[in-house]
Amino acid sequence: MPKYKLTMLSPVHISSGNTFELNYNLLEKEDFVYFYDEFRLVEFFIAHNLIIPSSLDGLKRLMNGNKDKIIDSGLHIRKIESDFSHISKTLLENITTANHPIITGSSLKGSFRTAILDAMVNNPKDSQNFREKCKDKNFDQARFNKNIDNDLASIFKYLKVTDSLSPLETKVYKTVNIKKNRNHQGGREIKVENIANYVEAIKPNQVFEIEITDTNENRIFQDLGTLCNLFYIPFLRDDDKQYFSKSGYLREIAKELSSTKFLINVGRFSGAERKSLNNLRDIKASKAEDKSQTSARTFALENYSNDKIYFENKLLPFGWVLCEAMEDDKDLKQLVKTAKEKSEKNKIESFEAIDRLHNLKMDKERDENLKQEIKQKEKKAQEKLKEDKKAKREAELEAMSPLEREIDELIQNDKNNTPQNTLILKALEDGVLKTRPNEVLDFLKSLMVNEKKWIEVSKAKNPKKDKDHQKTIKVLKMINNLDKN
Numbered sequence: 001m002p003k004y005k006l007t008m009l010s011p012v013h014i015s016s017g018n019t020f021e022l023n024y025n026l027l028e029k030e031d032f033v034y035f036y037d038e039f040r041l042v043e044f045f046i047a048h049n050l051i052i053p054s055s056l057d058g059l060k061r062l063m064n065g066n067k068d069k070i071i072d073s074g075l076h077i078r079k080i081e082s083d084f085s086h087i088s089k090t091l092l093e094n095i096t097t098a099n100h101p102i103i104t105g106s107s108l109k110g111s112f113r114t115a116i117l118d119a120m121v122n123n124p125k126d127s128q129n130f131r132e133k134c135k136d137k138n139f140d141q142a143r144f145n146k147n148i149d150n151d152l153a154s155i156f157k158y159l160k161v162t163d164s165l166s167p168l169e170t171k172v173y174k175t176v177n178i179k180k181n182r183n184h185q186g187g188r189e190i191k192v193e194n195i196a197n198y199v200e201a202i203k204p205n206q207v208f209e210i211e212i213t214d215t216n217e218n219r220i221f222q223d224l225g226t227l228c229n230l231f232y233i234p235f236l237r238d239d240d241k242q243y244f245s246k247s248g249y250l251r252e253i254a255k256e257l258s259s260t261k262f263l264i265n266v267g268r269f270s271g272a273e274r275k276s277l278n279n280l281r282d283i284k285a286s287k288a289e290d291k292s293q294t295s296a297r298t299f300a301l302e303n304y305s306n307d308k309i310y311f312e313n314k315l316l317p318f319g320w321v322l323c324e325a326m327e328d329d330k331d332l333k334q335l336v337k338t339a340k341e342k343s344e345k346n347k348i349e350s351f352e353a354i355d356r357l358h359n360l361k362m363d364k365e366r367d368e369n370l371k372q373e374i375k376q377k378e379k380k381a382q383e384k385l386k387e388d389k390k391a392k393r394e395a396e397l398e399a400m401s402p403l404e405r406e407i408d409e410l411i412q413n414d415k416n417n418t419p420q421n422t423l424i425l426k427a428l429e430d431g432v433l434k435t436r437p438n439e440v441l442d443f444l445k446s447l448m449v450n451e452k453k454w455i456e457v458s459k460a461k462n463p464k465k466d467k468d469h470q471k472t473i474k475v476l477k478m479i480n481n482l483d484k485n
Contacts, residue, residue, distance in 0.1 A: 002325065004210050006103070006164070009253065009320035011173050011201035011300040014107050014267045016095040022087045023060035027067050027076075033087065033172055034076035044075060047360045074352065080200055082172035083303035091172065091198040100167035101202060103266065103321075108210065109161040110275075111264040112224060115231035118277045126223075126230055133220040158216035164208045171203045173300040175269055176315060180297060199269075201300065204316070209326075225262035225323070232263040235274055239297075239317040253322060260325040269298040270319035403435040403443060421448050425471060428478065441479050448472065 020026035020035050027034045041063075045052050050066065053059050063070070077099050094101045119127035177195045214221040233254055240251055257263060265274040271294050299315035397405060410423045424444045427433050433440055448454040448471070456476070458469035 002212055002214075004212055005324045005326045006208055006210055007322040007324070008168075008202055008204045008206045009322055010204050010316045010318060011171070011302075012103060012267045012319055012321065013092065013173075013199045013201040013269060014095045014104055015199075016093045018093040019090040020093060021090045023063040023067075024056070026087065026091060027063065027071060028082065028085070028087060029067065029071055031081060031083065033080050033082045033091070034071055035078045035080070035093070036070070036076055040075050041070070043361065044070060044073060047364055049364075073356065078170075080170050080172055081203075084172055084174065084198070085304075087172070087198050089196075089198055091200060094170055094200045094202060097163065101170045101200070102168060103164040103202065103208070103210075105161035105163045105210065107266050108212075108264065108321075109156070109159060111266050112159065112161070112221075112228060113156055114275060114277070115228040115264070116221075116224070118231050119227045122278050123230060127227060129223050130220060130227070133216075133218045155216075155220065158214060159221050160211075160213040160215060162211045164210060166208050168202050168206055168208060170200045171302065173199055173201045173302050173316075175199055175318075176299050176301045177296050178299060178315070180293075180295060196301075199300075201267075201318070223259070225259040225325070228262040228264055228323070229257050229259075231278075232265055232274070233257065235265060235271075236263055236320065239320070262323050264321050264323060265319040266321050267319045269300070270317070271297055274319070403433075403439055406433055406435060407443075421451065421453060421471070425475065437478070438482050441475060441482065444475060445479070448475070 020033075022028065025036045025038050025041070027036070042052065044050075045062070048066075048069070050062065053062055078096075078101075095104055096102060116127070116130065120131065124131070175197045212221075212224070214224075236254055237251070253263075273293060298318065300318055301314055302316070303314075305314045397408070400408060406427075407420070407424060410427055411420065414423060421444060424433075424440065424447070428437065428440055428444070445454060448468075453468045453471070455466065455469045455472050458466040460466040460469065463469055
């Protein structure tokens with residue numbers, strides 16, 4: 001299959017449709033930003049016993065507070081170079097495969113297609129070879145002018161274009177919308193900032209390989225390079241005059257172009273002119289006098305600048321790619337090999353990070369299971385202790401006399417830690433004991449004697465204040481009263 005070496009001349013952004021927001025699924029540290037899968041972050045929080053807030057602001061605070069831990073975990077989808085210290089808006093992701101940024105074959109094919117169709121409409125002489133080879137496809141010029149390319153829908157199926165065959169490095173850029181007419185730039189500082197967005201884009205100066213195959217037996221796409229240069233060189237020269245680096249490298253490249261070395265413009269932010277046909281273009285939203293042209297251009301800013309209006313010598317155009325047919329290129333093969341090795345390394349690191357998180361979760365589950373086992377054992381031990389205590393209590397009650405059980409009940413119901421002899425005396429006075437009074441009085445006297453609380457003659461200066469003496473006199477009176485009866 002014919003192989004082509006593609007060189008990135010400027011940043012290229014082909015949107016995946018995904019966005020990343022700071023402290024939600026994106027973190028930034030030093031000169032890099034990190035993309036995250038929200039489900040992996042939830043697993044991380046759970047594994048680290050972190051409570052996930054219900055509000056977005058709370059989640060962002062949690063993310064920011066654990067930023068270093070999350071970054072060190074290695075769970076990020078991608079680590080991307082960035083010269084911006086604070087991403088104030090959502091960041092648009094470049095399209096990827098297996099989490100590796102790529103240039104899609106469909107985007108490249110779209111750029112080829114636009115150039116070919118434009119030549120067929122506006123440059124019959126240059127596209128004569130293509131026209132002749134398409135005769136058997138019922139190409140009708142008049143109908144084509146009305147219906148654009150309906151008659152060619154079946155033609156482009158013969159053009160096969162692969163995605164970039166090796167992973168590409170990306171960087172964070174800021175999209176800056178600039179008026180083409182510098183006189184219209186006044187007072188645009190705030191507007192420029194409001195319109196600006198952040199994107200992940202393929203970095204310039206990278207080289208990669210694709211395959212472009214013409215499967216038609218008549219080789220109808222053999223003038224592909226010539227027709228692409230015919231369409232894109234005027235736009236390249238126009239970009240070279242606009243608000244970006246004045247190094248002149250684009251002008252030099254234009255001098256070296258040929259049928260096997262040609263330009264295309266790919267992806268978003270490169271302007272409607274590069275995506276539609278000359279002389280048939282009608283941009284309804286354009287504020288330019290010529291409605292076939294846009295009034296402003298979007299450029300890429302790769303770092304902060306104090307110039308908020310013009311950004312002179314700071315901007316790069318989006319989308320420029322140089323295509324070169326190749327027979328063999330040892331340097332490119334080495335580049336592809338290195339890129340694939342890096343891709344494998346990143347894949348292994350990602351798997352290792354996921355394994356670490358999995359192991360952390362497993363360790364946590366084991367810890368939780370062990371805690372549950374300990375709790376169950378403690379619970380059973382407590383239940384056993386409770387049962388033993390109950391059995392012992394029942395045995396103690398069984399061994400007690402009726403009077404001892406009554407006294408025990410008094411003690412159990414007392415919440416004031418009242419002395420036992422006082423409880424018994426009060427129960428006697430209140431008449432709440434079922435045992436005969438003489439037995440109770442004998443027990444009470446014996447108890448007070450043993451406790452050395454039985455004092456018939458007080459040695460106190462004021463016997464009336466001697467509580468034990470007064471209690472003894474009270475018990476003696478009750479005994480005497482029983483004896484008289």
